[in-house]
Amino acid sequence: xxxxxxxxxxxxxxxxxxxxxxxxxxxxxxxxxxxxxxxxxxxxxxxxxxxxxxxxxxxxxxxxxxxxxxxxxxxxxxxxxxxxxxxxxxxxxxxxxxxxxxxxxxxxxxxxxxxxxxxxxxxxxxxxxxxxxxxxxxxxxxxxxxxxxxxxxxxxxxxxxxxxxxxxxxxxxxxxxxxxxxxxxxxxxxxxxxxxxxxxxxxxxxxxxxxxxxxxxxxxxxxxxxxxxxxxxxxxxxxxxxxxxxxxxxxxxxxxxxxxxxxxxxxxxxxxxxxxxxxxxxxxxxxxxxxxxxxxxxxxxxxxxxxxxxxxxxxxxxx
Amino acid sequence: xxxxxxxxxxxxxxxxxxxxxxxxxxxxxxxxxxxxxxxxxxxxxxxxxxxxxxxxxxxxxxxxxxxxxxxxxxxxxxxxxxxxxxxxxxxxxxxxxxxxxxxxxxxxxxxxxxxxxxxxxxxxxxxxxxxxxxxxxxxxxxxxxxxxxxxxxxxxxxxxxxxxxxxxxxxxxxxxxxxxxxxxxxxxxxxxxxxxxxxxxxxxxxxx
Numbered sequence: 001x002x003x004x005x006x007x008x009x010x011x012x013x014x015x016x017x018x019x020x021x022x023x024x025x026x027x028x029x030x031x032x033x034x035x036x037x038x039x040x041x042x043x044x045x046x047x048x049x050x051x052x053x054x055x056x057x058x059x060x061x062x063x064x065x066x067x068x069x070x071x072x073x074x075x076x077x078x079x080x081x082x083x084x085x086x087x088x089x090x091x092x093x094x095x096x097x098x099x100x101x102x103x104x105x106x107x108x109x110x111x112x113x114x115x116x117x118x119x120x121x122x123x124x125x126x127x128x129x130x131x132x133x134x135x136x137x138x139x140x141x142x143x144x145x146x147x148x149x150x151x152x153x154x155x156x157x158x159x160x161x162x163x164x165x166x167x168x169x170x171x172x173x174x175x176x177x178x179x180x181x182x183x184x185x186x187x188x189x190x191x192x193x194x195x196x197x198x199x200x201x202x203x204x205x206x207x208x209x210x211x212x213x214x215x216x217x218x219x220x221x222x223x224x225x226x227x228x229x230x231x232x233x234x235x236x237x238x239x240x241x242x243x244x245x246x247x248x249x250x251x252x253x254x255x256x257x258x259x260x261x262x263x264x265x266x267x268x269x270x271x272x273x274x275x276x277x278x279x280x281x282x283x284x285x286x287x288x289x290x291x292x293x294x295x296x297x298x299x300x301x302x303x304x305x306x307x308x309x310x311x312x313x314x315x316x317x318x319x
Numbered sequence: 320x321x322x323x324x325x326x327x328x329x330x331x332x333x334x335x336x337x338x339x340x341x342x343x344x345x346x347x348x349x350x351x352x353x354x355x356x357x358x359x360x361x362x363x364x365x366x367x368x369x370x371x372x373x374x375x376x377x378x379x380x381x382x383x384x385x386x387x388x389x390x391x392x393x394x395x396x397x398x399x400x401x402x403x404x405x406x407x408x409x410x411x412x413x414x415x416x417x418x419x420x421x422x423x424x425x426x427x428x429x430x431x432x433x434x435x436x437x438x439x440x441x442x443x444x445x446x447x448x449x450x451x452x453x454x455x456x457x458x459x460x461x462x463x464x465x466x467x468x469x470x471x472x473x474x475x476x477x478x479x480x481x482x483x484x485x486x487x488x489x490x491x492x493x494x495x496x497x498x499x500x501x502x503x504x505x506x507x508x509x510x511x512x513x514x515x516x517x518x519x520x521x522x523x524x525x526x527x
Contacts (some may be wrong), residue, residue, distance in 0.1 A: 028437040189518045206369055210466050244365030285356035285365065289484065296491050303495055307502045310417070314506075 029075040038093065044071040050095055074153035087152075089316065109146040123228050126150070130225075130232040140190045148190070160185040166214075175218040196237075204242070216258060224256045231257075248285030255286075269313045324521040327436050332395065333520055335386050347494050355486060373464060380457045386449070393495055396480035398437055399446045409439035417506065431522055441503075448496045456489035 032040060042048035052059045067248060074080055084092070086232075089101050113124040113173045119231050155302035158169040180186045187195045205211055207297050220241035328336070349372040352363040363371075412428050417440075420428070429438040436441035437445060444456040462468055462482045516522045 042421065049360050206366070244369070248353065248365045284353050284483065288354075292484070292488065299491075299495065302496060307498070312504075313422060 006101060029072075030080045032071070032075065035093070036084045040069060040071050040074075042095070043069045047223075070154050075154075075194055076156065077154050079152055079189045082285055106147075109150070109152075126228045127232045130228060134234040135234060135236045136190075143190065148180070151176075151179070167222060169258070170216050173218065176210065177217045201237070206244075215247075215254070217256050219254060222257075224253050245285065247283060252283060252286035254283060320368070324523055325431065325436075326520055327432050327433065327522040328517055328520040329393070329395075329430070330520070331389050335382055335389070335519060336347070336517055339379060339382050339386070342375040342382065342493070343497060345375040346379065347497065349375070349506050350487070351449065376460050380460065383453055383457055398435075399442065399449065399506075401439070401442050401446065406439065407441070410443050413440040415440045417503070421506065436522070444499070446497060448493060452489045452492050456486055456493060459483075459486035459489065462486075 042050075042063065046065075046068060047060055048064050049058060049060045051057075087107055089104065091098050091101055110124060110128050113119045114128065115125060131144075131146070136148075136238065139318075156172065158164055158172045180190070181195070181198060184195055194254055199208070202208055218231060218234070221235055221238075222239075223235060225231045225233070241247070241253070349368040352368040353365060353372065356365055356368075387396075390399070409429070414427065416428050427438070429435070433439070442447065443516075459482045463479070463486060466479050504517075506513075507513060512523055
């Protein structure tokens with residue numbers, strides 16, 4: 001491991017510690033540093049221009065789409081307070097970039113977030129353990145990294161951010177899965193297997209579109225866990241939830257997944273029957289309204305009581 | 320056919336009534352199964368309930384359109400239109416008969432005739448059920464079958480949620496109607512006579 005890599009790692013750690021939890025609270029776009037602005041001139045566009053000294057010409061080329069950084073997303077992302085060179089080598093400042101830079105190891109999420117009390121509530125270490133058991137890690141070994149799902153240049157807090165809208169959480173989280181499962185080129189970075197056709201493999205699911213828009217893939221594709229807020233143990237497809245009533249019932253697993261944060265809050269407030277779900281979504285079988293239940297039971301009891309009395313009166317009258 | 324028997328229920332009406340009855344019963348059972356699903360006490364698999372509910376719902380909705388069309392052209396629809404003047408009084412009179420007069424052996428306050436086959440209480444409950452509850456449950460049902468048709472938000476509350484709550488509330492009232500309808504049909508000297516009527520079409524006017 002190069003000294004520069006280690007230096008960067010410790011620089012990152014100190015920066016993180018200095019910024020503390022503040023960085024997780026920020027949501028307003030930041031202004032890019034001078035150094036980052038330099039990088040974004042090329043990487044923030046779909047094409048880039050440079051002067052070819054050999055031919056002495058101005059060249060315009062397409063940017064590799066995987067090296068393109070969406071600057072509007074970046075300035076709002078959770079890590080936007082970093083400059084490019086906080087994570088990447090300062091040698092990238094020159095173009096053409098030195099070729100050996102490509103071979104340098106990149107920082108992983110755990111390099112900064114692992115074993116650090118400041119970020120304990122985000123449970124990075126438990127997540128890392130779960131990833132070890134996930135179908136992705138088992139299939140692809142060490143090649144599988146956090147950033148393959150979590151785009152570090154645009155990542156924002158979803159479920160963990162207070163007052164997040166469920167539809168936004170669902171959209172953000174599902175886009176992570178679809179970034180590979182809906183993109184053959186990215187999918188094939190990790191495997192030569194045939195990419196499953198998601199619509200076909202999910203054709204058993206009634207109201208498919210509605211499900212895809214309102215619940216995350218991980219609702220069915222991870223186990224229910226009490227230890228981690230957002231499970232990272234992606235299960236093999238055979239172990240995914242297929243039973244409708246796992247979600248569509250009083251004890252819906254969604255309470256322990258998508259609605260975990262809100263459900264905890266609701267329970268503390270003496271909520272009744274997944275009332276939290278009722279606020280933002282409707283899940284047949286999981287939504288009950290306390291007052292409607294009481295009123296309907298009362299009316300039903302009155303009707304059956306009245307009929308029973310009438311039957312008794314008829315029997316007595318007949319004698 | 321006895322001269323006291325009135326031919327009240329034509330074939331189309333009896334077929335519609337039978338199909339509707341089967342669909343409504345299936346809808347109630349599967350509806351309850353979905354709404355009150357519990358993993359520990361599974362009643363019907365959720366997926367099966369959804370499939371039966373969708374199928375029976377579509378048949379019942381088509382049946383309702385058939386009912387409306389037949390009612391319009393056969394004149395049967397007029398049986399549902401009350402004379403609003405004094406309607407409340409006539410409803411209470413019929414109610415009092417079931418509570419009191421019936422036990423005293425008093426004559427029926429509103430004897431059934433071919434022109435007037437529903438007593439005021441029947442007219443009121445059938446009118447409310449068939450022209451208020453059923454259209455609402457059919458429309459909300461179509462909405463839930465095609466959720467993309469529903470407004471996303473109505474005053475900050477999810478459109479699907481409002482539709483679903485309205486659908487279940489209507490479902491509850493129709494279930495209640497069914498219970499009372501089935502019971503009231505048994506009131507008479509012979510508790511089975513009215514059930515037979517809706518099968519063979521003839522109403523024994525001297526008995527009820």
